[in-house]
Structure formats: C-alpha cells, structure tokens
Amino acid sequence: MIKVLVAGFDGSMGNKTTNMVIENDKFELAGVFSPFAGKDNLREYTEFQDQNVPVYKTYEEVAAQKNDFDVWVDFTVPSAVYQNVKFAIENKISPVVGTTGLTDEQLVELKALAKENEVGGLIAPNFGISAVLLMQFAKKAAEFMPDVEIIELHHDNKLDAPSGTAVQTAKMISEVRTAHHQGNPNEKETMLGARGADFEGMKIHSVRLPGYVAHEQVIFGSLGESLTIRQDSFDRSSFMTGVALAVEKIGNYNELLVGLENLL
Structure with missing residues (x-):
C-alpha cells in the first residue's frame, strides 16, 4: 500500500x-x-x-x-x-x-x-492524458509550422494566468522552434494586452469564464493552411x-x- x-x-x-x-x-x-x-x-x-x-x-x-x-x-x-x-x-x-x-x-x-x-x-502542469498528448502533438507540429499561438480557457476562479499547461506547451514548442516575432513587425496595440502574453514571440491568450473547467487550443498558421490542436477537460x-x-x-x-x- x-x-x-x-x-x-x-x-x-x-x-x-x-x-x-x-x-x-x-x-x-x-x-x-x-x-x-x-x-x-x-x-x-x-x-x-x-x-x-x-x-x-x-x-x-x-x-x-x-x-x-x-x-x-x-x-x-x-x-x-x-x-x-x-x-x-x-x-x-x-x-x-x-x-x-x-x-x-x-x-x-x-x-x-x-x-x-x-x-x-x-x-505536472496537467494530469489530463488529452492535455499531455496535445503538448506532444504541438511540439511535433511546430517542427514544420513554427508560427503558432496558444489559447487556454479555464473557469473564472483560477488564480494564475496563463495556465501552467499553456506555459509548458510553449516551452516544449520552443525546443524545436527558433524564437521569432509573429504578426506585423509594426503592429500596434490600440488596447493594451490585445495580442496576449509573449513567450519567445509566441502569443498566449487566457480566457476566464464560468462554465469552463480546463481547455487549450494551439493554432498553427502557414502559407495557405492552418492546423488547430485542441483538448477539453469537462470534469476534474x-x-x-x-x-x-x-x-x-x-x-x-x-x-x-x-x-x-x-x-x-
């Protein structure tokens, strides 16, 4: 025991x-x-x-x-x-x-x-098997599609932002992705924070709303195509x-x- x-x-x-x-x-x-x-x-x-x-x-x-x-x-x-x-x-x-x-x-x-x-x-940033798989898949995808943004969605009582899972996802992606700025190099936020948090040029966006538990999507963009990987934890x-x-x-x-x- x-x-x-x-x-x-x-x-x-x-x-x-x-x-x-x-x-x-x-x-x-x-x-x-x-x-x-x-x-x-x-x-x-x-x-x-x-x-x-x-x-x-x-x-x-x-x-x-x-x-x-x-x-x-x-x-x-x-x-x-x-x-x-x-x-x-x-x-x-x-x-x-x-x-x-x-x-x-x-x-x-x-x-x-x-x-x-x-x-x-x-x-463990996340104990959900789907979240662990998402991070592994995202790291692999980033080898071929290095332009990526992360959106994490959690319940409105969560204390920290971004989530540990989102940060760990970004860290794993950074292992295979050269740090670089994404978007227009001359872009200007007309409202502070509109582009999200920055991790080596990747943007991380945090959503906090009632009804959610823990969710994450990683969006990759490339010439003429995109890839979205998403996981949802509906119950603890x-x-x-x-x-x-x-x-x-x-x-x-x-x-x-x-x-x-x-x-x-």
Whole structure:
C-alpha cells in the first residue's frame, strides 16, 4: 500500500484526489493537510464520515509523522506550493504536484534538492492524458509550422494566468522552434494586452469564464493552411487517471520530473 497525504484536500482538485485515493486499492489515505482546516479528523466532514484520517495543519505535525507518508499530493495554491514541495523533499516524502506557480529558478533549486535527498517527485502542469498528448502533438507540429499561438480557457476562479499547461506547451514548442516575432513587425496595440502574453514571440491568450473547467487550443498558421490542436477537460475527474499513475510510479524515481509524459 502506498501511503498518501493530500495537501489542499479542501479544494476542488484536492477533494477529487482524496476520494480517488480512498477508492484505490493500491493506496492508503494516511493524512490530509490544510493550514486553514477547521477540524482535526476527516471523519468530522459529512462527506467522509467513515474515514478515520488525521487532518494536519502545520509542517511540524507532518514532520512528526513523516514515516507514515510515501507521497505528498499537492493541489494547494501558487503562494504555498514552493514551500510545500521543499518541505516534502526535505522529509523524503515524494511530491506529486498539480499546483502551478513555481518559477524556473525554484524548479532548478527543487530539482537539486530532490537529487541531493534521492527523492522522486513530479511537477505536472496537467494530469489530463488529452492535455499531455496535445503538448506532444504541438511540439511535433511546430517542427514544420513554427508560427503558432496558444489559447487556454479555464473557469473564472483560477488564480494564475496563463495556465501552467499553456506555459509548458510553449516551452516544449520552443525546443524545436527558433524564437521569432509573429504578426506585423509594426503592429500596434490600440488596447493594451490585445495580442496576449509573449513567450519567445509566441502569443498566449487566457480566457476566464464560468462554465469552463480546463481547455487549450494551439493554432498553427502557414502559407495557405492552418492546423488547430485542441483538448477539453469537462470534469476534474479526468485528471485522476494521471494523478493515480503518478502516485503509483513516482517511488521508482530519485529525481524531480516535470511533466506527466515522463511517466508514460
């Protein structure tokens, strides 16, 4: 049994993850974590009345029981994710992280820390299989169609923009695409931000509307033709296959990986 702690269990993705861990015969829900939790045991929540699982509110509480956990699944908030992952690695708990907001500099530091502690971990901009495939397809397409823009669409409660998935898509495309400006070199925005964010000449556009969950399209343009690759996640349950895969496999590694595709 893989012993799992879910950080951010009181959020939408954390709730889905908590239920997934409970229902998976290979996993044991050993604890949940949230500094803002108002209860001490998961069974105090109506939804989880049959679960005798401690609710941890501080790092010190978790550290005192660190041998009880194999994997720290993190669906918290961008402002907390760096410290959470650092804490997990230092205590030799493998982090599986869906929270966005880590900077490139923080990733470099956390990768070095994981290597030093010989702890496997995964930072995944997206746990949806369709999103992982979209990024792979987009990277391949960019070899032949280097003019590209990205549109990502999410629910209106999402905190960060652009999404981690869109940024990771742009990074993967940049591996095969020479950076260059797209559009008229003399273009002028008559309204600030009309052309979107800029990543090495690629434009990224963020949509935030009620009714959406997580969606992305990558649009390529070439002489006389275009190509659009799109994925849609209509329900957060679509991410649970990837989360379960990561929880099951991450113990076989001793480094911090970025992207679910590394485990497929």
